[in-house]
Amino acid sequence: MTGLALLIPIALGMGLFGLAAFFWALRSGQFDDMDGAAARILIDEEGDDLP
Amino acid sequence: MTMVQPQPTGEERTVLVVPGMHCAGCMAKVERGLAAVPGVSAARVNLTARQVAVTHAAGVSTPALVDALGALGFPAQPREEELAAPPSAVKPLLAPLGVAGFAAMNVMLLSVSIWSGAGGATRELFHWLSAAIGIPAIAYSGRVFFASAWGALKHGRTNMDVPISIGVILATGLSLYETVTGGATAWFDGTLMLLLFLLAGRALDAAMRDKARAGVDALLRQAAPGALVVGRDGNVEWIAAPLLVPGMIMRVAAGERLAADGEVVSGQSRLDNSLLTGESAAVPVGVGGTVHAGTLNLDGALDVRVTAAGQGTTLAEIAKLMDASGQARSRYVRIADRASRLYAPAVHTLAALTFAGWMLVGHAGLHQSLVIAIAVLIITCPCALGLAVPVAQVVACGALMKRGIMVKDGSALERLATVDRVLIDKTGTLTLGRPLPDPAVLDALEPDAGRVSLALASHSKHPLSRALVEALAARGIAAAKLTGVLEVPGRGISATWLDATGQATPVALRRPGEATVMAAALDIAGRPTWLIPFSDRLRPGVGQALQALAGLGVEASILSGDNAGAVGEVARATGLTAEAAADPLAKRDAIARLQGAGRKVLMAGDGLNDGPALAAADASIAPGTASDVGRQAADLVFLGDGLDALPRSIRAARRTMAVVRQNFALAVGYNVLAVPLAMAGLVTPLIAAAAMSLSSLIVIANSLRLVRAAK
Numbered sequence: 178m179t180g181l182a183l184l185i186p187i188a189l190g191m192g193l194f195g196l197a198a199f200f201w202a203l204r205s206g207q208f209d210d211m212d213g214a215a216a217r218i219l220i221d222e223e224g225d226d227l228p
Numbered sequence: 229m230t231m232v233q234p235q236p237t238g239e240e241r242t243v244l245v246v247p248g249m250h251c252a253g254c255m256a257k258v259e260r261g262l263a264a265v266p267g268v269s270a271a272r273v274n275l276t277a278r279q280v281a282v283t284h285a286a287g288v289s290t291p292a293l294v295d296a297l298g299a300l301g302f303p304a305q306p307r308e309e310e311l312a313a314p315p316s317a318v319k320p321l322l323a324p325l326g327v328a329g330f331a332a333m334n335v336m337l338l339s340v341s342i343w344s345g346a347g348g349a350t351r352e353l354f355h356w357l358s359a360a361i362g363i364p365a366i367a368y369s370g371r372v373f374f375a376s377a378w379g380a381l382k383h384g385r386t387n388m389d390v391p392i393s394i395g396v397i398l399a400t401g402l403s404l405y406e407t408v409t410g411g412a413t414a415w416f417d418g419t420l421m422l423l424l425f426l427l428a429g430r431a432l433d434a435a436m437r438d439k440a441r442a443g444v445d446a447l448l449r450q451a452a453p454g455a456l457v458v459g460r461d462g463n464v465e466w467i468a469a470p471l472l473v474p475g476m477i478m479r480v481a482a483g484e485r486l487a488a489d490g491e492v493v494s495g496q497s498r499l500d501n502s503l504l505t506g507e508s509a510a511v512p513v514g515v516g517g518t519v520h521a522g523t524l525n526l527d528g529a530l531d532v533r534v535t536a537a538g539q540g541t542t543l544a545e546i547a548k549l550m551d552a553s554g555q556a557r558s559r560y561v562r563i564a565d566r567a568s569r570l571y572a573p574a575v576h577t578l579a580a581l582t583f584a585g586w587m588l589v590g591h592a593g594l595h596q597s598l599v600i601a602i603a604v605l606i607i608t609c610p611c612a613l614g615l616a617v618p619v620a621q622v623v624a625c626g627a628l629m630k631r632g633i634m635v636k637d638g639s640a641l642e643r644l645a646t647v648d649r650v651l652i653d654k655t656g657t658l659t660l661g662r663p664l665p666d667p668a669v670l671d672a673l674e675p676d677a678g679r680v681s682l683a684l685a686s687h688s689k690h691p692l693s694r695a696l697v698e699a700l701a702a703r704g705i706a707a708a709k710l711t712g713v714l715e716v717p718g719r720g721i722s723a724t725w726l727d728a729t730g731q732a733t734p735v736a737l738r739r740p741g742e743a744t745v746m747a748a749a750l751d752i753a754g755r756p757t758w759l760i761p762f763s764d765r766l767r768p769g770v771g772q773a774l775q776a777l778a779g780l781g782v783e784a785s786i787l788s789g790d791n792a793g794a795v796g797e798v799a800r801a802t803g804l805t806a807e808a809a810a811d812p813l814a815k816r817d818a819i820a821r822l823q824g825a826g827r828k829v830l831m832a833g834d835g836l837n838d839g840p841a842l843a844a845a846d847a848s849i850a851p852g853t854a855s856d857v858g859r860q861a862a863d864l865v866f867l868g869d870g871l872d873a874l875p876r877s878i879r880a881a882r883r884t885m886a887v888v889r890q891n892f893a894l895a896v897g898y899n900v901l902a903v904p905l906a907m908a909g910l911v912t913p914l915i916a917a918a919a920m921s922l923s924s925l926i927v928i929a930n931s932l933r934l935v936r937a938a939k
Contacts, residue, residue: 203326210275219253220252221256
């Protein structure tokens with residue numbers, strides 16, 4: 178039982194943390210432009226002098 | 229109207245629609261190109277909405293930004309606010325989906341240990357924990373269904389959400405009772421999983437609508453944004469279409485579309501009315517002539533006194549007709565709702581019979597009977613049924629979108645699948661709707677004459693010049709070197725050509741003096757004049773597309789507003805029967821006649837005059853080049869030149885509905901197996917959870933076969 182008393186709050190805490198992170202992402206507009214986010218990673222950085 | 233919001237730092241924000249963006253390269257070019265414009269501090273692309281938000285100093289005008297994008301090769305338009313993005317359908321569903329997912333996973337974790345044999349105090353603790361997580365989560369995520377079910381019940385109707393809500397509320401109440409009294413079974417896991425699957429189905433359906441709508445909106449928002457208005461003191465100012473008022477004088481250059489109805493006060497030109505009336509021949513206008521919004525000015529600059537703008541134009545008449553025409557569509561009941569009309573009473577009767585049977589015949593006692601009846605409700609809750617329609621439609625729409633066919637919502641596919649008759653507009657739908665140079669003449673041009681005409685034409689915005697540039701560039705011809713280019717509106721372009729040997733020759737591309745057909749004349753000094761005729765052409769692959777339609781058992785005919793001669797020519801070329809000179813009302817009535825005779829009609833059209841017919845037909849499709857009214861009224865919009873989109877989308881719609889029916893059969897088949905077990909009182913939460921996931925997975929797997937539906 179002592180194991181449970183420790184593990185269950187940890188499991189729930191991690192789940193809640195994930196849920197909170199999802200809500201934060203939703204509020205901060207990260208789901209507004211799904212196609213753009215996927216394409217943006219392919220844009221090269223500025224500056225042609227980079228090797 | 230352009231969206232201009234004052235920023236705290238004295239900067240402004242303008243949103244431009246850029247339909248041409250489709251990849252990372254485009255995004256980088258647009259963002260960097262705009263950032264390089266003086267006064268612009270930031271530009272951020274939204275690729276899904278095909279928009280770019282520009283933050284800039286107050287002095288930077290919208291046309292300057294549009295020009296900067298044009299120079300980069302991206303035609304852009306300020307966003308029209310009245311057509312602002314409708315509220316996203318999927319966003320309000322994401323948070324309930326996230327909560328249901330979180331709660332379902334955690335409660336399942338606790339349930340697994342109960343199923344594995346946890347007993348006594350541990351089981352009670354786990355039940356209490358499940359209740360603490362489950363009840364708030366069910367209350368939050370279930371609102372989507374409760375609200376819709378309540379709305380239906382208030383009006384004395386029922387829908388899929390009514391049995392869902394009743395099942396969820398009863399199961400939650402029973403589970404809470406079991407938890408409080410220390411009972412053996414609680415159903416929080418099954419209830420949450422049900423909500424999760426159903427919300428996933430809803431979210432998919434909404435995401436599809438959002439995606440298609442974003443594509444159509446990007447096209448829509450670039451329509452007639454305004455006009456150059458000549459002030460009293462002679463200076464010219466750009467004014468957005470909604471701000472135009474009668475009495476203003478607008479200057480319309482060749483190649484521009486009119487933004488309002490009016491009367492010509494100076495200038496002479498020819499107008500292309502094809503979007504408005506379907507008439508393919510250009511109409512000459514002079515001083516005193518009446519012109520309408522939406523027509524294209526072909527030749528010379530016109531000064532037009534606005535007589536009616538916005539809601540007062542000829543368009544308003546057509547809009548009124550359209551409003552009255554959408555009855556066939558609003559009468560249509562989606563297949564999921566038709567299924568639930570049968571399903572909901574059946575399920576509730578079964579549950580009630582089970583309860584009564586155990587009470588009266590089985591003498592099981594109130595509690596036991598209630599538990600079994602609720603098990604029946606949970607096991608029959610339309611989990612796989614909730615996924616049966618949206619998953620199939622999402623997969624099919626994705627496949628169609630890859631082929632350049634945008635479907636506005638799922639019900640369009642359902643209606644399209646029933647179609648057995650198609651009416652096709654001529655100008656702009658069966659034909660390309662724009663003048664194209666005669667390919668035989670282009671083949672016969674000497675190579676250097678081709679290069680000279682490309683160079684000349686590239687200096688003009690005239691529709692004929694643009695068509696010539698496109699056709700010559702497609703043949704891989706490079707432009708010749710010209711100096712001293714001069715364009716005289718209404719006349720043509722003249723220049724001096726420097727050939728490879730450095731010899732200078734005067735050349736000109738002009739309007740021919742006495743030609744009866746639409747044509748351009750190419751003069752090269754010392755050579756005979758070339759006459760390049762232009763005409764509207766049938767879309768490529770029309771023959772195959774019509775054959776494919778016939779193969780699908782769909783009878784096709786032409787319904788055009790053009791004159792009988794022009795329609796007859798196309799009818800002979802395609803072998804279709806035709807009705808000519810039909811005005812918007814006649815088109816709508818033709819559809820009503822066919823519908824009265826029991827036919828399901830697909831209308832394919834592009835013009836403003838097709839609007840009421842597109843709205844009245846059982847399903848409708850428009851090319852991407854259509855008028856904004858056409859695109860708005862149509863269920864499907866296809867990009868590209870080919871007409872093969874028609875048979876392709878009908879075929880895909882029929883396959884989709886076949887898969888939807890299979891999905892229903894699978895879901896009902898699962899119920900046939902599971903319901904007797906539940907009625908016998910043999911179903912435990914473990915069996916319910918396993919059955920629910922399995923039937924949902926099978927339905928999803930079956931729907932994924934539609935990935936190749938648009939082949």
